Amino acid sequence: xxxxxxxxxxxxxFRAALKxxxxxxxxxxxxxxxxxxxxxxxxxxxQQNIDLVLLDLNLPGAHGFCVLAHLRGxxxxxxxxxxxxxxxxxxxxxxxALGAQGFLSKxxxxxxxxxxxxxxxxxxxxxxxxxGASLEPEADEAMLDLAQRxxxxxxxxxxxxxxxxxxxxxxxxxxxxxxxxxxxxxxxxSILRKLGAANRTQAVLLAGRLVLDPQxxxxxxxxx
Amino acid sequence: xxxxxxxxxxxxxFRAALKxxxxxxxxxxxxxxxxxxxxxxxxxxxQQNIDLVLLDLNLPGAHGFCVLAHLRGxxxxxxxxxxxxxxxxxxxxxxxALGAQGFLSKxxxxxxxxxxxxxxxxxxxxxxxxxGASLEPEADEAMLDLAQRxxxxxxxxxxxxxxxxxxxxxxxxxxxxxxxxxxxxxxxxSILRKLGAANRTQAVLLAGRLVLDPQxxxxxxxxx
DNA sequence: GCGAGCATTCGACTAAAGTCGTAGACGCGA
DNA sequence: TCGCGTCTACGACTTTAGTCGAATGCTCGC
Numbered sequence: 001x002x003x004x005x006x007x008x009x010x011x012x013x014f015r016a017a018l019k020x021x022x023x024x025x026x027x028x029x030x031x032x033x034x035x036x037x038x039x040x041x042x043x044x045x046x047q048q049n050i051d052l053v054l055l056d057l058n059l060p061g062a063h064g065f066c067v068l069a070h071l072r073g074x075x076x077x078x079x080x081x082x083x084x085x086x087x088x089x090x091x092x093x094x095x096x097a098l099g100a101q102g103f104l105s106k107x108x109x110x111x112x113x114x115x116x117x118x119x120x121x122x123x124x125x126x127x128x129x130x131x132g133a134s135l136e137p138e139a140d141e142a143m144l145d146l147a148q149r150x151x152x153x154x155x156x157x158x159x160x161x162x163x164x165x166x167x168x169x170x171x172x173x174x175x176x177x178x179x180x181x182x183x184x185x186x187x188x189x190s191i192l193r194k195l196g197a198a199n200r201t202q203a204v205l206l207a208g209r210l211v212l213d214p215q216x217x218x219x220x221x222x223x224x
Numbered sequence: 225x226x227x228x229x230x231x232x233x234x235x236x237x238f239r240a241a242l243k244x245x246x247x248x249x250x251x252x253x254x255x256x257x258x259x260x261x262x263x264x265x266x267x268x269x270x271q272q273n274i275d276l277v278l279l280d281l282n283l284p285g286a287h288g289f290c291v292l293a294h295l296r297g298x299x300x301x302x303x304x305x306x307x308x309x310x311x312x313x314x315x316x317x318x319x320x321a322l323g324a325q326g327f328l329s330k331x332x333x334x335x336x337x338x339x340x341x342x343x344x345x346x347x348x349x350x351x352x353x354x355x356g357a358s359l360e361p362e363a364d365e366a367m368l369d370l371a372q373r374x375x376x377x378x379x380x381x382x383x384x385x386x387x388x389x390x391x392x393x394x395x396x397x398x399x400x401x402x403x404x405x406x407x408x409x410x411x412x413x414s415i416l417r418k419l420g421a422a423n424r425t426q427a428v429l430l431a432g433r434l435v436l437d438p439q440x441x442x443x444x445x446x447x448x
Numbered sequence: 449g450c451g452a453g454c455a456t457t458c459g460a461c462t463a464a465a466g467t468c469g470t471a472g473a474c475g476c477g478a
Numbered sequence: 479t480c481g482c483g484t485c486t487a488c489g490a491c492t493t494t495a496g497t498c499g500a501a502t503g504c505t506c507g508c
Contacts (some may be wrong), residue, residue, distance in 0.1 A: 154455060167426035172496070182458045185496060190455095192496080199464085200495075201425050202391035208432040378485060394465065407487050409466060416466080423494085424465075 003121050004049050006032045008040045009056040009083065014106070018054065018083070018113070025114025026121065037067055039164050041155050050078065052121055054104065057084040057095070065210040066165065068100060069147035070158050077122055140223060152194045160187045164200055165207050227345050228273050228394060230256045232264045233280040233307065238330070242278065242307070243336070249338025250345065261291055261386050265379050274302065276345055278328065281319070289434040290389065293371035294382050305344055339377040370434060376418045384411045388424055389431050 003026065007015050019031050032047060034040040037059060044050065055068060071080050081102040082095040092103045101120045104113050153161060156177070161177070163173045170188065174181040188200065197203040227250065236259070243255050256271060258264040261283060268274065279292060295304050305326040306319040316327045325344045328337050333379050377385060380401070389395045394412065398405040412424065421427040 021411070027480095093364050156456070164425070167422070167429050169423065179456085180458060181494090182460090183227070183456070184497095186457070189496060189498090198391070199393065201388070201428055204425055204428050204432075208428075380486070403486085404488060405464090406489060409464095410468095410487070413466060413468090 003029045003051045004032060004047065005029050005117070005121075006034060006040070006043055006047070006050050007052045008034045008053060008059065010035050010059055014056075021110035021113045022117055024110075025118050029121075033209065038159055039160060040067070044075070044078075044155075053078060053102075054083050054117070055080050055100075057082055057086075057091070064097075064208055066150055066162070067148045067209065070153060070172045072100070072147070072151070082118055093120070100171050128191065146206060149195050149206075150210075153191060157191050157194075160184060161191050161203070161207075164188070164191070165204060165206075225248070227253045227275040228256060229253050230258060230264070230267055230274050230277045230343075232277060232283065234259050234283055240279075245334035245337045246341055248334075249342050253345075262293065262383055264291070265383060268299070268302075268379075276325075276341070277302060278307050278341070279304050279324075281306055281310075281315070289319075290374055290386075290431055292319065293374045293434065294377060295394070296324070296371070305341065308367045312351045326430070370430060372433075373419050373430075376416055377415060381411050381415050381418075384408060385415055385427070385431075388412070388415075389428060391428075 005022070007018055009015050009018070015035075020071070022031070023027060032043055032050065034043050039066070040053075040055075044053075046104060051072065057065070057068070059067065068080060071078065079101040081104055082100045083104045083106060084091060084095070085106045095103050102116055104116060150158075150161075158172055159177060163176060168176075170181050170184045174184045177184070191197075192199065192203055195203050195206055197206055202208050229246070229250070231242055233239050233242070236351055239257050239259075246253060246255070246323075251353045256267055256274065264334040265278075266281075277295065279295070281289065281292075285381065292304060292306060295302065303325040305328055306324045307328045307330060308315060308319070319327050326340055328340060332414050374382075376384075383401060384397055387400060392400075394405050394408045401408070415421075416423065416427055419427050419430055
């Protein structure tokens with residue numbers, strides 16, 4: 001068997017380190033790389049046989065959970081393992097609540113990383129408690145609801161959404177995606193509908209909940 | 225001596241409970257109440273002799289830290305104690321980093337609350353470590369910078385900002401504040417300048433940092 | 449093949465956001 | 479009392495955002 005593993009991280013050095021850590025444990029793996037959310041989606045579109053995504057939560061754009069939520073929702077058959085420098089129980093729990101197949105701490109040693117990735121590739125289920133995550137489902141309900149909405153976005157819409165979460169204006173987004181501003185606006189209308197937001201500001205506020213301290217999540221804003 | 229203490233919390237029952245807890249410890253205190261950010265500012269404008277503000281972090285609008293940052297920056301001589309249901313070290317540390325004079329856990333007993341409030345009223349300094357907060361200044365630098373920007377806002381501008389962080393549109397804000405939409409826009413222009421944001425979406429993203437998990441705070445977004 | 453449904457794209461139009469200049473009210477120091 | 483600065487407020491104008499309808503292409507099932 002031959003696995004294709006997509007490594008998503010903005011630091012070239014870390015991508016190399018991750019490949020090195022996995023080289024011994026996954027001799028039958030082929031590694032692809034992506035350094036941003038757009039390149040992640042490009043890879044997923046052009047490469048059909050990807051078996052596992054290793055996703056850095058701290059990608060530029062700072063909405064790593066949004067990316068995870070969208071990936072898991074739009075392509076449930078594609079396993080995603082979260083890689084993060086911060087490995088406190090809350091972060092781990094959120095990642096698993098959003099459907100991540102595993103959690104790799106950047107401070108872990110190569111043997112641990114290789115073992116965990118190998119387990120996921122073989123289809124072995126992850127143990128949440130083994131990762132130090134005490135599940136508190138009620139606190140994650142709002143997140144899951146939001147994740148389901150995010151999953152409704154198409155790939156192109158999610159690219160637009162990502163740049164929206166960076167505070168870009170439509171003209172800028174259009175330039176980056178090499179489409180017309182009119183097209184961006186059309187996507188934006190659809191995004192707002194799917195997320196249940198009245199305007200882009202509310203959409204950003206909704207996205208902010210996915211990176212919030214869960215204990216600070218408030219009931220949904222009254223729409224008027 | 226006679227102290228005036230302003231209790232800011234949206235739950236009438238809790239305000240009453242807080243008054244009850246303080247009644248024995250602060251027999252010479254007069255209590256004022258506010259149930260929202262606007263009423264907080266109204267009280268501060270019309271009452272000149274307030275000696276202490278007890279501020280609930282979870283006020284409607286969910287940007288309790290923004291309120292604290294603005295209060296401490298715009299009126300440094302006015303002591304503020306933070307009241308919060310969540311009392312994890314990170315929350316405590318943020319509150320103290322933003323200049324709070326103390327931290328009251330909602331799960332604390334009346335004797336403790338009375339003792340701590342009395343100490344602050346007598347001008348005794350708070351001990352950060354006693355509150356279980358290990359100070360990590362480097363992680364709070366971004367917050368302090370943001371707090372300084374927030375403090376530049378005038379009272380009316382901060383009211384507008386608060387409603388902006390709720391996702392309201394200018395027309396709605398104008399109606400709530402009983403001013404013209406043109407005036408709201410003028411305030412908005414000034415707010416964006418002071419916060420260093422290009423539009424309201426970026427302003428909301430900046431505000432979001434004050435409620436973020438500090439470990440997820442990223443370098444400032446590249447302005448283009 | 450062929451129509452249904454969806455993603456993507458865009459132009460035209462309306463609504464909202466943001467800028468600029470201006471004016472009155474207020475406090476504060478010369 | 480007279481500036482001087484600041485907060486607040488507003489109208490006119492430009493820019494940006496968002497909606498609607500429509501065209502293209504693509505996949506999937508019949």
